[in-house]
Amino acid sequence: MSRHYIGILIASLYIQFSFAQAPAPLSSSEIRLKMDRLNVLGSVLYFAAHPDDENTKLISYLASERKVRTSYLSLTRGDGGQNLIGTEQGIELGLIRTQELLQARKIDGGEQYFSSAYDFGFSKTYDETFQFWKKDEVLREAVWLIRKLQPDIIITRFPPDERGGHGHHQASAILAHEAFTAAADPKRFPEQLSEVSIWKAKRLLWNTASFMRMQGESKDQLKLDIGDFNPLLGKSHGEISALSRSQHKSQGFGSASSNGKFFETFEYVAGERAQKDLFDNVDLTWKRVDGGQAVKTEIDMLLQNFDEKHPQRSIPQLANVWQALQGLKDGYWKTRKIKEVEDLLLSCAGIKLEAVSATARATRGSSLPFKTEIIARNPDVSAKVVSINGKKVDRQLPPNEYVTFDLPTTILKSTQPYWLEKPHSLGKFEVKPEDVGYPMNTNLPAAVINFIINDVPITLTQPIQYRFVDPVMGEVNDYLEVVPELSASVSQPVLLIATDEERSITATFQRNDASLKTSSIEVKGIPTGWEVYPDKFDVRFADGSNTFTQTIRVKNSAAAVEGSLDFIANGRPLESIREIAYDHIPRQAWFPTVAVKVRPIAIEKTVTRVGYIMGAGDLVPEALRNLGIQVDILNADKLTAASLAQYDAVICGVRLLNVNAKIGSALATLYAYANDGGVVLMQYNVNSRLQEENFAPKPFTLSRARVTEEDAKVTFTDPSDPVLNYPNKITERDFQGWVQERGLYFAENIDAHYRTPLSMADKNEAQQEGSLLICKVGNGKFVYTGLSFFRQLPAGVAGATRLFVNLLAKDK
Incomplete structure (x- = not known):
């Protein structure tokens, strides 16, 4: 196995x-x-945006009950989501979710395909999505796959409007419709026709659902019972679906099985209408050949x-x-x-x-x-x-x-x-x-x-x-x-350094070819205002050793600008080896080039030691350590007043209240610590599957509101608030250069005891004041924030780092 x-x-x-x-x-x-499948000649393409969007029960039914070729096109690899099983984000999360989809398809019998669209994060409109995805190129790829797979029926998971709940979802439905038409048009993407033929699918349908306002219009909808039990497999499609969907472990989508009748509904979009069955007027027999x-x-x-x-x-x-x-x-x-x-x-x-x-x-x-x-x-x-x-x-x-x-x-x-x-x-x-x-x-x-x-x-x-x-x-x-002959890793991929300060990083070189004895290394691309020593050196492997380490000093000399230190080996960019290993998917490796981001920062720190209770997984502890702050990882079930007294602040990792069953009983200890003068900072949680509903010292509720535009204007509703002034003066400049988003799952129905010093909104939307809440608790304070510090700090965003340090400080 x-x-x-x-x-x-x-x-x-x-x-x-x-x-x-x-x-x-x-x-x-x-x-x-x-x-049995040999006698069935039919093909279906299910079309959506992300890993986990697919209807696994329907895929199982189509593949093993109707015995048609069933494919799922996920336009993205899910790179922009959150990770419930580890700290991987971005590219590495996409690698995990790719393999999770393949494991799901092994179980439900579908085939898996992708476009080249990158999941850049939550998007509220399809217009924004298409700006990033290069719509015509993704459409070209969708048409190519339709012409290659020749589906009789194309089924979308989402509608092309706000009912889809996400710009990527809406965009997937729009692309499906346009690709449905374009694949049959010899004037569209004619360069493909040397390898594939035009293809006209019989119909395009929307697989409606009970979530996210996606019921559609019940009138004239096609209804199909897919709750069959398959004796050859020994399972119902509800049971197979649960096994399949539960492979999306990075998203916490473990599912319970179901049995008995289960109706799926379909709304007509284009092509020939179906009256009684998905395959009305589709010949699924050998008569079609x-x-x-x-x-x-x-x-x-x-x-x-x-x-x-x-x-x-x-x-x-x-x-x-x-x-x-x-x-x-x-x-x-x-x-x-x-x-x-x-x-x-x-x-x-x-x-x-x-x-x-x-x-x-x-x-x-x-x-x-x-x-x-x-x-x-x-x-x-x-x-x-x-x-x-x-x-x-x-x-x-x-x-x-x-x-x-x-x-x-x-x-x-x-x-x-x-x-x-x-x-x-x-x-x-x-x-x-x-x-x-x-x-x-x-x-x-x-x-x-x-x-x-x-x-x-x-x-x-x-x-x-x-x-x-x-x-x-x-x-x-x-x-x-198959790896590079020489690879390397660096102790800190991002350096935030104040003027006239010097930091050291350790570069570790690994020879993966035993015949390699030496290599010349150069550090290039050094931005203005930085000093790097040494910027040239030789890597020499001693007999019996496959590793070599080199300490490199980096100084922000004056008027430094941000940039990247690139490592070159014998004239070629040096690569690292990044491995991802989980029990439910195959081990994977990828080879990003070795570089260290360097960014100037002006920062004062009043905290020296903090405790961190990990949630779903993030890299905030490493980012704080790189600032020189001692970070100790704490167990929620072992918190005591005595153990917490040594910390300037205690930080709750992202989605802690969603994933840690023991945090509910620990909250009283945390708030007693705050009452005695400590700082408790809680990062975002989602509003479902909370381990404790009434988790805060003063009440508020969690919404699904978010600000997805990373450059959205931020307004200081109270410029005099201590968190905007001590120990670092926070200005509009500190909200420049953020990545992917401002924040997510903001608070609402906020008790009057909370200060809400920030307000922000995406274009053409109402202002959101629930991104940052501060409440006095005895001699200390409680902070709740939906700002995406878990993305900003590992990326080395200086302004977000300065604000986070302020949140950890006791109010002056």
């Missing part, structure tokens, strides 16, 4: 990755379900004679189906069904295939030895390995015995995720046209194996994996990482 949890792997529901991977081992009931009746005859015979105790006995008839398919004219369904038949041949033969490396990493340009392990586990199977990576082997597979081939391959390319190969804009990744849509790289290091099973040639591309046994997890398989 692999590291990632996938619940009960419904392996019969083949998911198309970037390459023709060997299908997972199947039970006989799963094989039967795939055989010239010569298809002969194929159907062979499939019917296959189904009639299937022996669940001996699936290998279906191999000769599967070969007959394959031969019948060869007689068809080239086209979409011929290609699709040939692939399904080949998968079934492998499954009925009991073929298990792995390409295994003895090392987790290789370097670009290296020769990597690996083993290809193949076994045909069912008896009476005629299966031969013809070649591997072009090398002829001609080896017949004996029954139920592993055959191992030792072959090297030359690693030519990094495994950097393809959408991260080039710098991206605020709203869009720069990807090559041939990569559009794929969830993962198409060119991972792999073994390309040519089989013959009952005279049917089959080619598979099996990615090379590193396999080891973990004492807790058991057998673990991770994708091979």
Whole structure:
């Protein structure tokens, strides 16, 4: 088994990755379900904006009940959201959510695709969204995928207006409608027509919902009961959906299963109206293909004679189906069904295939030895390995015995995720046209194996994996990482330094190629006003050591401007290796260039030591430590008056009240600490699933209000308020350069005891005064803030850092 949890792997529901991977081992009931699918010729594209937007219950129903090809196009990878399982944000959160979607599709039977749109954060209007996404380019990609997948029906999750609740949601519906029309128009994106044909889907529907005012108009809506129990899978679609949706762990979307009748509703958008069923007037049979009746005859015979105790006995008839398919004219369904038949041949033969490396990493340009392990586990199977990576082997597979081939391959390319190969804009990744849509790289290091099973040639591309046994997890398989020959990391990626102050960072260099002995390093791009020493040095690896450390001093000499220190190795930008590891998804690595942001700051600090109770996960503690403030991580269930007395302030991490079941009983201790003169600062929480509803010293409620424009004007409602004046004088300049947003989940219905010194709003919206609340508690104070300090401080936003330090100070 692999590291990632996938619940009960419904392996019969083949998911198309970037390459023709060997299908997972199947039970006989799963094989039967795939055989049934051979007689169904239909395709659906579900269309939305983010990971978690998809209707997993509907995807499961369509894929395994209606047995149509079911694809989900998530325009983004969810990079701009919040993370409930760790501190990753932005690019790394997108990597996590990409894999969570793939795990979800393994369970519900759908296929996963993406556009190159970047999730830049919450957007209130589609107009703003399109400014960042480069609408025509994302539309081009959506049209490409429609022409490639040829869906009979396109279904959107959201409406194209404010009922969608989010600018990205609205934009996805608008793009779906425009792409629906453009895909059928030969004048739109004609350059695509050398590889794909125009495609006119039968209809476009909106899958209405009971949340976010998305019920739509009940009149003339199509209703469909999708609550079926599937005996071949042993589960209802409600149960499968819960397993699938629960893979979105970074968003805290664990779901309970459901059984019984369940109605989905659909509202007409474009194309031909459906009266009784989603597939009204869509031919889902072999009649839609010239010569298809002969194929159907062979499939019917296959189904009639299937022996669940001996699936290998279906191999000769599967070969007959394959031969019948060869007689068809080239086209979409011929290609699709040939692939399904080949998968079934492998499954009925009991073929298990792995390409295994003895090392987790290789370097670009290296020769990597690996083993290809193949076994045909069912008896009476005629299966031969013809070649591997072009090398002829001609080896017949004996029954139920592993055959191992030792072959090297030359690693030519990094495994950097393809959408991260080039710098991206605020709203869009720069990807090559041939990569559009794929969830993962198409060119991972792999073994390309040519089989013959009952005279049917089959080619598979099996990615090379590193396999080891973990004492807790058991057998673990991770994708091979192809890394730079030399990589590095820095102790502080962002430096905020006052004039005439000097700070030191530690750069740690890692050689990933044992033959590398030395490398010349330069620090370039040094902005005006900064001194860096040394800015040139050699990295030399001692025998037996693969690491080298160098201390670098950075000084803000005078009139410094912000910028970036770029690390160059032998004339090329140096890369770091960033790994992401969670039990429910495969380990991932990416390779950002090594740089240190340097920013001048004028700051006074009155706090020297703070306690921090972690919530969902953020990097505020590291940012405060980089200012020279001691930060101790506290356990909510171990707080005492004596233990808190040593701190100038205690900070609650983001969404603490949503994720920590013990925080409710700790609040009294926290407020007693404030009453004795301490400062308690609570960062934002969402207004659902609160562990304690009445959590504050004085009442207020949490709303969904937010200010998403990071440059929105901020008004000081009381310029004399202490938090705006001590120990740092806060001015409008301190609200310049913020990233992604001002804040989220602001307070409302605020008790009169609170001071609310700030007011702000997005364009054309009412002013919000709930971003920052301060309340006197005995001799101390309580602060609640929805300002997104969890984004600003790790990004090194100087003004936000100055304001946060003020919030920690006792009122003067």
